[in-house]
Amino acid sequence: xxxxxxxxxxxxxxxxxxxxxxxxxxxxxxxxxxxxxxxxxxxxxxxxxxxxxxxxxxxxxxxxxxxxxxxxxxxxxxxxxxxxxxxxxxxxxxxxxxxxxxxxxxxxxxxxxxxxxxxxxxxxxxxxxxxxxxxxxxxxxxxxxxxxxxxxxxxxxxxxxxxxxxxxxxxxxxxxxxxxxxxxxxxxxxxxxxxxxxxxxxxxxxxxxxxxxxxxxxxxxxxxxxxxxxxxxxxxxxxxxxxxxxxxxxxxxxxxxxxxxxxxxxxxxxxxxxxxxxxxxxxxxxxxxxxxxxxxxxxxxxxxxxxxxxxxxxxxxxxxxxxxxxxxxxxxxxxxxxxxxxxxxxxxxxxxxxxxxxxxxxxxxxxxxxxxxxxxxxxxxxxxxxxxxxxxxxxxxxxxxxxxxxxxxxxxxxxxxxxxxxxx
Ligand code: HEM
Numbered sequence: 210x211x212x213x214x215x216x217x218x219x220x221x222x223x224x225x226x227x228x229x230x231x232x233x234x235x236x237x238x239x240x241x242x243x244x245x246x247x248x249x250x251x252x253x254x255x256x257x258x259x260x261x262x263x264x265x266x267x268x269x270x271x272x273x274x275x276x277x278x279x280x281x282x283x284x285x286x287x288x289x290x291x292x293x294x295x296x297x298x299x300x301x302x303x304x305x306x307x308x309x310x311x312x313x314x315x316x317x318x319x320x321x322x323x324x325x326x327x328x329x330x331x332x333x334x335x336x337x338x339x340x341x342x343x344x345x346x347x348x349x350x351x352x353x354x355x356x357x358x359x360x361x362x363x364x365x366x367x368x369x370x371x372x373x374x375x376x377x378x379x380x381x382x383x384x385x386x387x388x389x390x391x392x393x394x395x396x397x398x399x400x401x402x403x404x405x406x407x408x409x410x411x412x413x414x415x416x417x418x419x420x421x422x423x424x425x426x427x428x429x430x431x432x433x434x435x436x437x438x439x440x441x442x443x444x445x446x447x448x449x450x451x452x453x454x455x456x457x458x459x460x461x462x463x464x465x466x467x468x469x470x471x472x473x474x475x476x477x478x479x480x481x482x483x484x485x486x487x488x489x490x491x492x493x494x495x496x497x498x499x500x501x502x503x504x505x506x507x508x509x510x511x512x513x514x515x516x517x518x519x520x521x522x523x524x525x526x527x528x529x530x531x532x533x534x535x536x537x538x539x540x541x542x543x544x545x546x547x548x549x550x551x552x553x554x555x556x557x558x559x560x561x562x563x564x565x566x567x568x569x570x571x572x573x574x575x576x577x578x579x580x581x582x583x584x585x586x587x588x589x590x591x592x593x594x595x596x597x598x599x600x601x602x603x604x605x606x607x608x609x610x611x612x613x614x615x616x617x618x619x620x621x622x623x624x625x626x627x628x629x630x631x632x633x
Contacts, residue, residue, distance in 0.1 A: 214396055214417040219388045222395035223366055224626070226475065229399050229411075232258035232620030236520055237561075240549035243277045249535040250275035254544055255521065258620035262523070262544070271296075271525065274537050275544040279553035281532055282545040283571070285524055287578035289314065292524035292543060294580065308452075308461055309468040311580060317453070318579060324450045325583060328376075328443050334586045341372050342594040350602050358609060361485055361599070361628040362478075369477035372591050373584075377466060377473070378442030379429055390425060393418040394470040422470070426463045434459065443469075476518050477588045479624030480574075483516040484509060484592060485599075486615040486625045487563050489608050494565070499600045505593050507565040513574030515563050516617050518624060520548035522576065547573040548623070603632035 236258060243250060254275035255262045276282055285292045297312035310321055327333060348371065349364050370391040375381050379390070400415025430444060438448035447462045457465070488495050488508065498504045522545045530537045537543065551572045552560035558567070575582035582588075599606060608614055612629035 214393065214414045215421065217392045217396055217414075217418075219366060219370075219392045219395070222392040222399070223475070223478070226395045226399045227619070227622065227624070227626060230260055230619060230622040232260035234258050234620060236548055236620045237552070240277055240546055240552070241561075243275075243546075244549060244553060248276065248278045248281065249532050250277070250544075251535065253542075254546065255621065260621040262621075271540055271542045272538060273542040273544065274532075274535065275521075275546055276532060277546045277549040277553075279550040279556040282547060282550035282573060283577055285543055285545050286522065286573065286576060286580070289318070289579040291527050291530060293527050294318075294524065296523075296525045296542075308465040310465075310583075311468070311472070321452065322579070322583070324452060325443075325446075328441075328446050329583045329586060331586045333441075334590050337376065338590055338594065340375075341591055342598065344368070344371055344375075345591075345594050345598050346602070350598050354602055357633070358629070358631045361630055362482055362626065364595075365478050365481040365485075365628070368595060369481070369588075369591055370474040373473040373477070373587070376442060376587060377469070378433065378440055378444030386425070390422060390470065391474050393422045393425075395475065397422070398471050398475070419467070422467050423463055426466050427459065430459050430462050430466070472582075473584060475622075477591055479518040479622060480509075480512065480588065481592060481595060482615070482625040482628060483518075483617050483623065484512045484596065485628045486617050487512055487515065488596075489615070489628070489630075491563055495600075495606070498596070502597055502600075504565060505596050506589070507569075508596070509589055509592050510569065510572075511563060511565045511567065514551045514557075514572035516623050517547050517551055517572075517574035518622060519574075520619070520621055520623060521546050522573075545573075547576075603630070606630050606632040 232255075234257065239254075239257070243254075251274055253262055253273045276285065293314045294312055295314050298309060308321070310318065310325070313321055345368055349368055353359050353364070367388070370387050371384070374387045374390065379387070396414045396418035398415075400412050400418075430448070433440070433444050434448055439445055444462065444466060447457055447465060450457060452461065488498065494508075498508060524543050524545065526537055526539050526541045526543060528539050551557075551574065554560050556570065571577065575585045607630065609629040609631045613627070615625035615628045617623055617625050
């Protein structure tokens with residue numbers, strides 16, 4: 210990562226985060242073994258892969274356990290009063306001072322979620338479909354057509370940010386500003402570095418990025434308030450909303466928006482990389498999907514089951530609980546291995562086969578329960594528009610035989626770094 214956070218470019222910031230959260234080893238293999246041998250792991254399961262975890266970052270502060278089975282993961286994620294999120298404010302959240310929805314529990318979470326929810330419902334999001342499609346085609350893909358080859362991740366890194374920041378209500382006239390904010394957001398996420406040599410610099414950069422983002426968002430919020438708090442986008446809604454009986458002040462709106470940024474862009478980028486990789490890797494699939502675009506939602510859902518971006522979610526126990534005879538005391542960390550639950554052979558037939566025709570069942574790539582991804586409809590519309598446009602504009606698109614095939618990897622954050630393609 211460059212020392213100068215102000216000038217950090219998006220590509221560098223993204224690679225640094227991928228490197229930090231990639232780790233070593235094959236998490237699917239390790240999880241399969243756990244499902245068959247022992248559905249509860251006592252300790253920090255992720256430690257063996259060398260990726261940052263809350264248990265690792267807050268060394269020894271809480272006993273830690275890991276769960277692998279579908280029903281166990283579902284029962285934890287759905288019960289937010291027994292399995293809480295407040296500790297997140299100590300980890301990544303320590304970089305923020307202010308409102309972080311993911312770190313909220315109980316009534317506070319319910320109220321804030323209700324305040325945000327309308328901006329993300331399908332009926333709202335579907336209204337933006339034409340605009341999302343236009344940006345994808347006109348600002349990105351149409352210019353690529355004559356080149357006849359590309360790394361699709363050059364597009365994949367940029368389009369979710371463009372769309373997402375517009376939805377949040379940032380001005381749309383400065384494209385470079387989006388890339389800058391996104392790079393700073395990634396520097397913030399990259400602050401959880403476990404390599405002792407890199408940790409001090411990563412933390413320092415995260416601290417600088419947090420401040421740079423604060424100032425940039427503050428400028429937007431102040432201007433939007435002065436302009437009358439209008440607009441149907443997220444900032445407009447927050448400026449008009451009430452939170453716990455009072456109107457949000459500028460500091461609260463800024464910290465709230467800033468805490469949403471890490472959830473909004475990179476997740477869609479990584480999911481895009483996996484969708485495209487699996488679309489090309491599965492024999493006959495691209496021809497089927499090209500001919501029948503109604504298969505795209507199934508393609509996205511199966512990708513999110515088969516290769517969830519984020520391999521695990523952590524909760525803290527608010528009381529003593531027990532799983533499969535293992536007692537987990539109050540105040541423990543419970544790591545829910547989403548990547549394992551999504552391939553539980555007791556729930557999914559042939560779970561290691563990528564099959565877009567499988568019967569739809571809930572899986573956990575967008576989470577589950579009260580904290581389930583609020584932005585999933587946005588992400589799905591964007592991905593749908595992107596896949597459709599790629600199939601429309603790039604005739605006979607296929608993997609570039611002269612370049613390495615895409616590899617979906619990562620012990621904590623999964624995705625492919627490159628998807629090299631050619632077309633006629
Ligand atoms: C394909 C892309 C995406 C994936 C895979 C994804 C995944 C997730 C997951 C797994 C959670 C649950 C976290 C937990 O339970 O601990 C979550 C929560 C969340 N996501 Fe997404 N997300 C994506 C896109 C988005 C987008 C586009 C937004 C929009 C701004 C967004 C905003 C959020 C927020 C605010 C939460 C926290 C909700 C809460 O705590 O109530 N996500 N996401």
